[in-house]
Amino acid sequence: MPTVAIRIDMPPKGILEVTGDGSAPTDDQMREELEARQEFLDAVVPTLASLPGRPPRRAGHVERVELLGTDVWSELNHYLLLVTVDIGDPGIDFASLLPAGGEAAVVGSYAPLQSWPEEGSA
Numbered sequence: 004m005p006t007v008a009i010r011i012d013m014p015p016k017g018i019l020e021v022t023g024d025g026s027a028p029t030d031d032q033m034r035e036e037l038e039a040r041q042e043f044l045d046a047v048v049p050t051l052a053s054l055p056g057r058p059p060r061r062a063g064h065v066e067r068v069e070l071l072g073t074d075v076w077s078e079l080n081h082y083l084l085l086v087t088v089d090i091g092d093p094g095i096d097f098a099s100l101l102p103a104g105g106e107a108a109v110v111g112s113y114a115p116l117q118s119w120p121e122e123g124s125a
Contacts, residue, residue, distance in 0.1 A: 006112070007112045009108065012106050046101070051068050051100075062089065071084075
C-alpha cells in the first residue's frame with residue numbers, strides 16, 4: 004500500500020517561530036510554542052484518528068495515519084502527515100481540517116521499497 008506524504012504548514016504564532024531564532028529560548032517562549040502546537044493537535048487529531056475507521060471505500064481507504072512534527076523550537080509549526088492508503092487520494096478535506104491560515108500540500112505518493120531492520124531479523 005502506498006503512503007501519501009503531505010506537508011502541513013501553520014502560520015507562526017510564538018516569537019520563536021516569527022523570528023526564526025530558537026537558539027536560546029526562554030521557558031516562557033518554549034511554553035508559548037508548545038501551547039501553539041497543542042492547539043494544532045487539538046484541532047486535527049480527532050479527524051485524523053478517525054480516518055482508518057471510515058467505512059471501506061472503492062478507493063482511498065485509509066489503513067494508517069502518522070503525524071510527524073519538527074523538534075526545532077523555531078519550527079514547531081511545520082508537520083508531515085503520512086497516510087497509508089490502498090489506492091489514490093485519501094480524501095482529506097484540508098480546508099475544513101486545518102485551523103485558519105494552515106496550508107497543506109501533497110508531496111507525493113510513495114510505495115515501500117526497503118526497511119531496516121528487516122522483518123524477522125533479530
